[in-house]
Structure formats: structure tokens, C-alpha cells
């Protein structure tokens with residue numbers, strides 16, 4: 022460890038609903054050093070004017086209830102306390118929150134699709150949002166967060182997964198080229214509950230998404246999967262935090278990304294903390310980046326801090342590299358043109374991940390979006 | 398009539414010259430065997446003709462039916478009718494055999510095969526090579542045994558139907574049954590109006606796949622040529638006299 026390296030567990034100590042509790046980032050902080058602050062359009066320093074517009078529309082399953090509530094609603098902020106300045110800014114600035122409730126033991130008969138559409142464009146100022154997905158005990162739900170259009174948008178999404186419940190979430194960041202999105206997803210996982218998150222980030226000028234997980238009782242199980250495709254000049258950042266504070270929980274983080282074009286930049290931070298009390302934790306995290314052209318850069322930083330002697334399993338892996346020329350040669354030697362060969366290899370790179378998307382329509386859409394990226 | 402002409406070919410890897418003037422013509426209906434010691438440049442010849450970017454052609458020419466092969470990209474060469482069965486076939490993670498073969502056939506024929514026809518051809522091809530149909534769903538060459546990889550190469554040969562096939566040690570690592578099965582595949586291919594350049598260390602395969610010509614390769618060039626009887630002589634006497642001469 023370098024002299025100025027702080028333990029991971031101390032990096033995530035501040036959390037507050039109050040934006041003033043977080044100093045304005047300078048870019049030198051550990052949690053901001055990869056993010057080009059100048060492209061945040063004032064989301065981080067209080068200069069953004071709240072004149073943007075984002076429309077949230079929910080196509081719910083009949084078993085779920087959907088409400089639009091005000092800031093005062095007691096359920097908001099129960100599962101999550103903002104952990105950085107933009108998150109706190111969003112928390113203190115949103116006007117309406119969307120609350121989706123899946124009652125005890127209900128099983129949704131179709132995915133709950135939450136469309137988040139930037140309608141004002143990136144030049145129109147900032148917009149803030151808040152979403153709470155509340156899944157009752159033993160209930161089962163599938164939620165799709167579908168981000169499109171263009172905006173400068175910061176939001177927090179809380180997933181409150183009660184005892185024995187199962188929540189599967191797909192979050193699609195399919196923004197237009199100029200959008201800026203800074204988002205925090207937090208899952209609070211109850212006893213024996215299951216949480217599956219599949220994040221797909223394709224569009225936007227800058228997307229910084231921080232999925233985090235906490236557990237309230239033993240038996241919690243979280244899979245966090247992600248796929249991203251960064252094009253020229255795009256900054257796509259995913260910052261994961263799994264905080265194991267209780268015994269016998271499981272987490273798996275698997276993020277894979279492809280990058281192509283000048284200035285394409287992907288950042289992946291995988292922080293996993295196993296606290297002293299969290300005996301019997303089982304965790305693994307992996308990030309892989311496939312760099313398709315010169316001029317693209319991937320930063321990948323897995324951090325695993327283990328503060329207990331009793332783990333069931335703990336590991337991490339990270340690798341970023343080029344397409345293997347021998348793979349391309351083999352395919353070309355069978356007559357397959359270069360572009361098609363690259364397409365096959367990139368598909369192959371993502372294939373296992375894509376199989377994990379359980380909503381077929383979304384899987385198809387992601388597949389064709391990846392196709393479109395490759396055709397660029 | 399398909400003909401592969403290799404004329405005074407010089408090839409380097411980095412600044413190391415490996416092929417030092419290779420002349421060889423493979424005509425339609427002909428089978429040529431190349432035999433030679435380890436490191437003599439046999440695979441280099443195969444890769445250079447296929448267009449592997451690691452190998453630099455410093456001089457010479459390669460023509461397929463009179464067309465300049467060296468001007469073509471790797472995939473253009475394959476579509477023009479050249480096929481290289483590799484000594485060490487490459488594992489391509491995430492790309493299933495079935496997907497890979499369908500893309501290859503589509504590229505070579507210029508149109509996608511009908512799905513049912515493709516499935517039928519694939520099944521028939523695999524049966525003929527005693528390959529388990531489950532291989533179609535596995536990732537290309539990933540975790541295949543040495544012998545399974547070689548069968549897969551011959552499966553591709555039969556499905557892609559090139560004009561000229563270069564087979565680089567396709568016989569190495571095959572047990573007796575696999576050798577027979579693979580040889581039968583090569584012979585089915587040879588029954589067309591095609592040419593074969595068979596690189597091998599052993600006369601074992603030449604009993605199944607009878608060559609018309611045998612070339613001895615040493616020190617990056619052909620040092621002796623003859624008929625099938627030359628292979629017998631090599632088996633009995635080894636390469637020693639040639640390696641000394643070329644050193």
C-alpha cells in the first residue's frame with residue numbers, strides 16, 4: 022500500500038441527505054479522480070440550474086402499485102442515504118418521486134417497465150429524480166429501468182428487498198449522445214432475499230452509475246452484472262460497492278465492457294468490504310474490458326478489503342486487453358471479413374452475460390444495440 | 398483448373414529470414430506432401446500463403462489461378478478458394494462452432510445457407526468425421542482435444558469446399574481411428590477438382606492419402622523432390638543428410 026492509500030472501508034464513511042456535508046469535488050478525491058468534472062454541467066458544484074426536464078412513466082404489472090409522491094413521503098430515503106455530493110444534490114433537489122410497491126408474496130406477471138425519458142435535451146439545464154422500488158416479503162418482481170432521450174440528470178434509485186423476496190432489475194442507459202447522467206442505485210437486501218441487477222450502459226456523453234448493496238440479515242444474495250460499450254468521446258463509469266456487514270451473505274459482480282474510438286473511456290471501480298461481523302461471506306468480482314481501437318482507455322480498479330478471518334470465498338479479477346489477433350486471423354482464414362470477424366468476437370465476449378438477461382425483449386434490444394455500436 | 402503457384406518465395410519474421418526461395422506448383426487433382434524437420438519452415442510457408450500478418454513476404458509471388466494472392470486480405474484468400482488447416486487451431490471463446498461455420502459458409506458462398514439445409518449438412522459432416530453433434534454448440538475449438546481440433550478443421554474443409562487446401566500436420570496427435578476418419582475426409586475432398594498440399598512428419602497418413610509428389614523441406618527451402626517412394630526413403634533414413642546439406 023502506498024503512503025496515501027486509505028483503507029477502502031474509510032472511503033465510504035460519509036453519508037448524508039444534506040448536500041452541504043460534502044465538499045465540492047476538485048477531481049483529486051479518490052471517488053472523483055476518474056470523472057471529468059467539466060462535463061458534469063454543474064451537477065457536482067451547485068451551479069446547475071434546475072430547468073431540465075425528465076419524464077418518468079411506469080408500465081406496471083397489475084400486482085404492483087405505482088405512486089408519484091412528494092419529498093415528504095416517509096418511505097423515501099429509508100433504504101439509502103446519499104454517499105456522495107451529486108447523490109445528495111439529487112436527493113435534496115427532486116420534486117416528485119416514483120414509488121413502486123410489490124406487496125407481500127405478490128409475484129409480478131410481467132416486468133414493471135419504468136421509462137425515464139430526457140425530453141429537454143442536455144442544453145436545457147439539470148433535472149433530478151428519485152425512484153423507490155419496494156418489494157415486500159416473499160414477493161417476486163422484475164423491473165426494467167429504461168433511460169432514453171437527452172438530459173442532464175442526477176437521481177437515486179432505492180431497491181428495498183424484504184425478507185425472502187426476489188427482485189430482478191435491468192437498468193438500460195440508452196441515452197442520446199449528449200446526455201449526462203449521474204445515478205446511484207442502492208439495494209438493501211433482507212434476510213434470504215435475492216437481488217439481481219443487470220446494468221447496460223450504451224449511450225450518453227457521460228454516465229456515472231454507482232450501484233451499491235447492503236444487507237440487513239444473513240442469507241442475502243446479490244448478483245450485479247453489467248455490460249457497457251463506450252464509443253469515441255464517451256465517458257462511462259460504473260462504481261460498485263458491496264458492503265458485507267452481516268454474516269452469510271453472497272455477492273457476485275461481473276462487469277464487461279467494449280471500447281472503441283478516440284477518447285472512449287470506461288471506468289470500473291469494484292469495492293467490496295467484508296466487515297469483521299460478516300463471517301461466512303462469499304464474494305467474487307470481475308471486470309473485463311475489450312479495447313477495440315487505439316485511443317480508447319479503460320480504468321479498472323477492483324478493491325477487496327477483508328476484515329474477518331472467516332470467509333467462505335473472496336476473490337477478484339480484472340483484465341483489459343485488445344481483441345486477440347489470432348482469433349481474428351482464424352475467422353478471416355475461413356473467409357469471414359474483418360468487420361464480421363470482430364463482430365463475432367465481441368458477441369462472444371458478451372455472450373455469457375447476455376444470456377443472464379431474463380427479459381427476452383430487453384435481451385434482444387441489448388443485442389441489437391451492441392450490433393449497432395459495432396456497425397458505427 | 399485451379400492451380401496454386403508459389404514462386405521464389407522469401408518470408409521473414411521480424412528481421413529473421415525463414416523461407417529462402419520456395420518454388421512449388423500444386424495443380425488440380427494433385428496431392429503434394431511436404432516433409433521436413435522441425436523448424437524448417439513448413440508452417441511458415443502455410444501461414445505466409447494464408448496471409449498471417451506476422452509473416453512478411455520479402456520477395457516472390459503466390460498465384461491462385463493466375464491471381465495475385467499476396468495482394469489479397471486473409472479473408473479474400475479464403476473466399477478465392479484457399480484453405481489452411483492449422484497445425485494448432487485457434488480457440489475462439491464465446492463463438493459457437495455452429496455460429497462460426499454458418500458465418501464462414503455465408504462468407505465463402507456469398508449467401509447465407511438455408512437454416513435447415515445448414516443443419517443437415519453440418520450433421521452429415523460431423524457424422525462422417527465421427528464428431529459428437531454436441532460440438533456444434535460448443536465454443537470454437539475451446540477445450541477441444543488435439544484430435545477433436547483436427548477433425549473440426551477437416552469438417553470445415555468439407556463444408557467450405559475450397560480449391561486448394563494446405564493441411565499443416567493434420568495427422569499429428571491423431572490416434573489410428575481418428576487418422577482413418579480424417580484421411581477419409583481428405584480423400585472425399587480430393588475426389589473433386591482440387592489440390593492438396595499436405596505437410597507431415599510421418600508416412601503414416603500417406604498410406605491413406607496417397608501423394609503424387611513428395612517435397613523435402615529443409616532450411617527454408619525445398620531441397621529434394623520426388624514421387625511417393627521418397628517418403629519411404631525419408632522414413633527409413635531421416636532428414637540428416639538434408640539438414641547437413643542445408644546448414
Ligand SMILES: Nc1ncnc2c1ncn2[C@@H]1O[C@H](COP(=O)(O)OP(=O)(O)OP(=O)(O)O)[C@@H](O)[C@H]1O
Pocket residue numbers: 410413415433434435436437438439440441442451484
Ligand atoms: N513468430 C516467430 N518469431 C520468431 N521465430 C519464428 C516465428 N515463427 C516461426 N519462427 C521460426 O521460424 C522457423 C520455422 O518455423 P516453422 O513453424 O515454420 O517450422 P515447421 O517446419 O513448421 O516446424 P514443426 O515441424 O516443428 O512444425 C523456426 O526456427 C521458428 O522458430
Ligand SMILES: [Mg+2]
Pocket residue numbers: 439440441484565566
Ligand atoms: Mg509446423
